[in-house]
Amino acid sequence: MAEESFGCQYFEHLAExxxxxxxxCRHGVLPSYxxxxxxxxxxxxxxxxRQVANSVGEWPSLIEYASELAVPSRAISPVR
Ligand SMILES: [Zn+2]
Structure with missing residues (x-):
């Protein structure tokens, strides 16, 4: 197996x-997390x-920040 397949063992690239x-667990996870x-x-x-994270981090066009996520984030409400 090639090194870049580390990410594929644990993660699926949802290009959409x-x-x-x-x-x-079928959760979308940002590269930094x-x-x-x-x-x-x-x-x-x-x-x-870390090897998996590095591998996934090299996948093209992954978003890096939660603010760019297209999924609803309202489930997490700020503590006030
Ligand atoms: Zn998981």
Missing amino acids: YAVAVCKE IESHLQRIHRIKQKQA
């Missing part, structure tokens, strides 16, 4: 929304989580 979708997502939610070791 420009996000990576976790194959385990992939490492912590894998570690916290799926108990993946940090070294491997």
Whole structure:
């Protein structure tokens, strides 16, 4: 297997929304959150989580910031 397939083991490239979708829990995860997502939610070791994050980070045209996400974010309401 080539190195760039690390990301494909855990994530699916949803080109329509420009996000990576976790194959385990079907959540869209931003590239900057992939490492912590894998570690916290799926108990993946940090070294491997980073390799996956690096791999997914190289996928073309993924959005980087939550503000660009096209999915509704109203489920999370600010604490006031
Ligand atoms: Zn997940």
